[in-house]
Amino acid sequence: MQGPKKEDTLRRLKTAVGHLKAVERMVEADKYCADVLLQLQAVIASLEKISSIILENHLETCLRAAMRRGEEEEVIAELKTFMKYKIK
Amino acid sequence: MQGPKKEDTLRRLKTAVGHLKAVERMVEADKYCADVLLQLQAVIASLEKISSIILENHLETCLRAAMRRGEEEEVIAELKTFMKYKIK
Amino acid sequence: MQGPKKEDTLRRLKTAVGHLKAVERMVEADKYCADVLLQLQAVIASLEKISSIILENHLETCLRAAMRRGEEEEVIAELKTFMKYKIK
Amino acid sequence: MQGPKKEDTLRRLKTAVGHLKAVERMVEADKYCADVLLQLQAVIASLEKISSIILENHLETCLRAAMRRGEEEEVIAELKTFMKYKIK
Numbered sequence: 001m002q003g004p005k006k007e008d009t010l011r012r013l014k015t016a017v018g019h020l021k022a023v024e025r026m027v028e029a030d031k032y033c034a035d036v037l038l039q040l041q042a043v044i045a046s047l048e049k050i051s052s053i054i055l056e057n058h059l060e061t062c063l064r065a066a067m068r069r070g071e072e073e074e075v076i077a078e079l080k081t082f083m084k085y086k087i088k
Numbered sequence: 089m090q091g092p093k094k095e096d097t098l099r100r101l102k103t104a105v106g107h108l109k110a111v112e113r114m115v116e117a118d119k120y121c122a123d124v125l126l127q128l129q130a131v132i133a134s135l136e137k138i139s140s141i142i143l144e145n146h147l148e149t150c151l152r153a154a155m156r157r158g159e160e161e162e163v164i165a166e167l168k169t170f171m172k173y174k175i176k
Numbered sequence: 177m178q179g180p181k182k183e184d185t186l187r188r189l190k191t192a193v194g195h196l197k198a199v200e201r202m203v204e205a206d207k208y209c210a211d212v213l214l215q216l217q218a219v220i221a222s223l224e225k226i227s228s229i230i231l232e233n234h235l236e237t238c239l240r241a242a243m244r245r246g247e248e249e250e251v252i253a254e255l256k257t258f259m260k261y262k263i264k
Numbered sequence: 265m266q267g268p269k270k271e272d273t274l275r276r277l278k279t280a281v282g283h284l285k286a287v288e289r290m291v292e293a294d295k296y297c298a299d300v301l302l303q304l305q306a307v308i309a310s311l312e313k314i315s316s317i318i319l320e321n322h323l324e325t326c327l328r329a330a331m332r333r334g335e336e337e338e339v340i341a342e343l344k345t346f347m348k349y350k351i352k
Binding site for chain 1: 135145
């Protein structure tokens with residue numbers, strides 16, 4: 001990843017780390033579990049958003065380049081790995 | 089949360105924070121996106137596991153106690169909130 | 177389930193059966209796989225919607241009644257089964 | 265889809281239609297909602313399995329062929345559509 005997409009992804013990751021540490025403090029401070037669960041779900045949603053940003057960028061850059069170089073078998077193998085791990 | 093469940097949850101959260109920071113470093117260091125995606129998916133899976141541990145504990149403690157106090161409307165409202173946010 | 181919720185659920189289920197048979201005919205007629213996948217995804221989304229309607233109704237009726245009868249252990253056991261099968 | 269994969273997919277779809285009709289009969293006969301939900305979840309799981317079989321086959325046939333013809337833009341556009349609809 002390069003340029004503004006990389007900056008955006010890093011900014012989102014830093015925010016998610018901060019958010020996850022806040023969840024940790026909530027558990028330490030014995031906050032009500034339902035509130036912890038809602039915050040944890042928000043972190044998961046933000047990571048899924050980051051994952052889709054990275055995946056879309058990957059398609060637009062590395063996978064497009066690989067296809068242009070005629071490396072379709074490598075592209076297919078990688079897409080099958082993504083399917084296996086439910087990356088979406 | 090109390091006792092060993094709380095310790096286990098905190099340990100898992102700390103591990104997830106460390107794992108997520110490693111993902112951040114991978115993006116900073118321009119690692120291959122497919123590898124970043126696999127690591128990010130692993131963090132998401134670990135957070136979903138933590139969420140299910142907290143939810144199960146919550147059922148067994150707070151929600152059981154609330155039901156015993158006859159607060160079924162509060163329990164139902166909370167379970168509907170969990171449904172809305174796809175907490176599972 | 178009773179009354180209008182039951183009728184609504186049955187109507188949605190009949191529509192989903194018809195939609196799924198249409199997907200079957202698309203496969204039989206060698207339609208383009210990407211189109212088949214989009215239709216199949218739409219059927220899955222409609223079944224998830226039906227599942228959430230039934231679950232919400234179940235909370236509002238059977239589980240509320242069970243809580244009022246003091247059967248909290250049965251309610252907890254059932255909610256844990258739903259968690260296990262990712263019903264949401 | 266062709267040959268044994270097509271036959272397998274059609275057989276799975278027919279089974280899913282029969283299973284979904286059974287869910288419809290359960291709702292009509294006022295069966296216990298928790299049992300209905302478990303059966304409905306099983307249908308959803310079978311459709312997700314069918315979706316992944318079709319997607320894998322699609323990668324191996326149409327998308328590989330499109331890449332070999334140099335149609336990488338069409339392939340990328342289609343993969344982005346799959347991402348948008350959470351096809352996995």
